[in-house]
Amino acid sequence: MLPLFKKPLLAYHAGLFILVVVTGIAAAQLTSEYIILGSILFVEYFILLVIMLHVYDKFMKPIKKTSHTVDELLKGNYRVRIHHSASGRIAELNNKLNALARNLSEFEIQEQMQEDRLSTVIDNTQSGLVLIDEKGYIHLVNRKFISMFGGNAHDYQGYLYYDVLANETIHATVQEAFLYEKNIKYSFTQTIDIDTKYIEIVGAPIFNERGILKGAVLLLYDITHLKKLELMRKDFVANVSHELKTPITSITGFAETLLNGAKDDDESLDRFLKIIYDESFRLQGLIEDLLTLSRLEADEFQLTRSHVDMNQLTEEILPVIEQRAKQGGITLTTNVKNDTTLKADGERVKQILINLLTNAISYTGQNGTVNLTVAYEGEMVHIQVADDGIGISQQAVTRIFERFYRVDKARSRNTGGTGLGLAIVKHIVEVHDGNISVESEPDNGSTFHVYLPKNDPASS
Numbered sequence: 488m489l490p491l492f493k494k495p496l497l498a499y500h501a502g503l504f505i506l507v508v509v510t511g512i513a514a515a516q517l518t519s520e521y522i523i524l525g526s527i528l529f530v531e532y533f534i535l536l537v538i539m540l541h542v543y544d545k546f547m548k549p550i551k552k553t554s555h556t557v558d559e560l561l562k563g564n565y566r567v568r569i570h571h572s573a574s575g576r577i578a579e580l581n582n583k584l585n586a587l588a589r590n591l592s593e594f595e596i597q598e599q600m601q602e603d604r605l606s607t608v609i610d611n612t613q614s615g616l617v618l619i620d621e622k623g624y625i626h627l628v629n630r631k632f633i634s635m636f637g638g639n640a641h642d643y644q645g646y647l648y649y650d651v652l653a654n655e656t657i658h659a660t661v662q663e664a665f666l667y668e669k670n671i672k673y674s675f676t677q678t679i680d681i682d683t684k685y686i687e688i689v690g691a692p693i694f695n696e697r698g699i700l701k702g703a704v705l706l707l708y709d710i711t712h713l714k715k716l717e718l719m720r721k722d723f724v725a726n727v728s729h730e731l732k733t734p735i736t737s738i739t740g741f742a743e744t745l746l747n748g749a750k751d752d753d754e755s756l757d758r759f760l761k762i763i764y765d766e767s768f769r770l771q772g773l774i775e776d777l778l779t780l781s782r783l784e785a786d787e788f789q790l791t792r793s794h795v796d797m798n799q800l801t802e803e804i805l806p807v808i809e810q811r812a813k814q815g816g817i818t819l820t821t822n823v824k825n826d827t828t829l830k831a832d833g834e835r836v837k838q839i840l841i842n843l844l845t846n847a848i849s850y851t852g853q854n855g856t857v858n859l860t861v862a863y864e865g866e867m868v869h870i871q872v873a874d875d876g877i878g879i880s881q882q883a884v885t886r887i888f889e890r891f892y893r894v895d896k897a898r899s900r901n902t903g904g905t906g907l908g909l910a911i912v913k914h915i916v917e918v919h920d921g922n923i924s925v926e927s928e929p930d931n932g933s934t935f936h937v938y939l940p941k942n943d944p945a946s947s
């Protein structure tokens with residue numbers, strides 16, 4: 488098409504010009520008054536030009552603008568609007584077009600919002616998520632997945648899963664989910680930096696509305712804490728069994744010896760009965776400690792806080808402790824500031840003092856000293872138990888609050904210890920919203936610090 492016809496205004500103008508020239512030539516045949524003829528032609532040209540401009544402005548220009556707007560909408564720009572003032576059908580068309588553009592842009596906003604919401608949910612789920620299409624290409628990986636496997640989304644998205652994921656268990660999960668068209672579950676370990684994580688993977692096939700397989704979604708759960716709990720539980724059962732076995736073996740052994748005739752010898756009878764008695768006592772202590780721990784850990788555990796006077800409480804436990812200190816040749820001093828009171832479970836606080844003081848006495852040699860001080864420190868009551876005994880090495884200090892942990896098993900067993908005392912203390916301190924710490928050095932004694940809130944934190 489000639490370039491002239493692409494510009495309608497110019498084309499009309501050219502048409503108009505030709506029309507005027509043709510009329511001029513035709514009229515020139517009829518008259519020789521060129522001045523009159525010229526004037527008539529000029530007026531005719533002018534009138535036709537005005538009519539043409541009017542027609543152009545009224546119809547052609549709005550149609551051009553409308554067509555431009557439609558082009559923009561087709562390109563996906565839904566914010567475009569027609570502002571041209573028009574009337575009649577053109578105005579109606581413009582209004583409808585503007586309404587359509589508004590609807591489309593509303594729709595786009597809604598869609599964007601939904602997409603944002605979905606990606607927020609996907610990115611913030613606590614499980615890794617991978618979306619794979621039916622050809623094996625990865626379409627989506629979420630943030631958690633990246634934190635588990637490293638790299639960034641671009642290292643995975645758009646690639647075949649077996650090209651970018653080296654893990655055999657993941658391959659098997661995808662393949663079986665595709666093959667059997669049902670959920671597949673496996674678990675594996677994954678080393679992230681230096682941490683080993685236990686991961687459970689579930690592969691679920693995705694079907695379209697006609698039931699045709701369209702891909703698979705993989706969900707990866709970090710089950711490290713569950714595995715650790717399971718390990719702890721196994722360890723705990725093994726430890727309990729081991730601790731129970733020793734006294735029970737001893738009781739059975741000595742009872743058997745007595746039954747086999749030793750009971751007739753008075754001296755053996757006394758000695759063996761004493762051993763049986765001591766071992767049963769030990770067994771009883773162990774079972775009581777285990778019960779205390781399990782009560783403290785129970786979900787429904789409730790503290791019964793009351794007004795506790797630390798002076799009075801210390802007086803109540805001192806007779807037993809003093810006797811133990813005397814037996815061990817240890818000087819025991821106490822310094823409880825007057826009027827130190829707190830809202831706490833008295834019996835449990837007593838247990839803290841007994842356990843810490845018994846330890847201090849047990850792990851301090853002859854002529855040693857053990858000191859108990861109790862005083863306010865801000866909003867807390869500070870209980871300090873210091874000794875100048877054998878002390879604890881740096882690496883053992885971090886473990887002494889674990890159940891059954893004993894630095895020197897033989898020595899602790901001699902003192903009747905099972906390694907549960909400090910675990911109980913720690914639990915009691917924690918249920919009171921307090922904290923416990925220890926300073927110690929081998930051969931230089933140990934100082935245990937317990938801080939308990941003066942008031943019940945729940946009531947303030």
Ligand SMILES: Nc1ncnc2c1ncn2[C@@H]1O[C@H](COP(=O)(O)OP(=O)(O)OP(=O)(O)O)[C@@H](O)[C@H]1O
Nearest residue numbers: 846847850887893894895899904905906907908909
């Ligand atoms: N004051 C202390 N000085 C040196 N070592 C200590 C002291 N208190 C605790 N320990 C170490 O911490 C370990 C754990 O203490 P914990 O009170 O839990 O167990 P235990 O005293 O062995 O047994 P029990 O269950 O009878 O208290 C002890 O075996 C001991 O090795």
Ligand SMILES: [Mg+2]
Nearest residue numbers: 846904908909
């Ligand atoms: Mg102890």
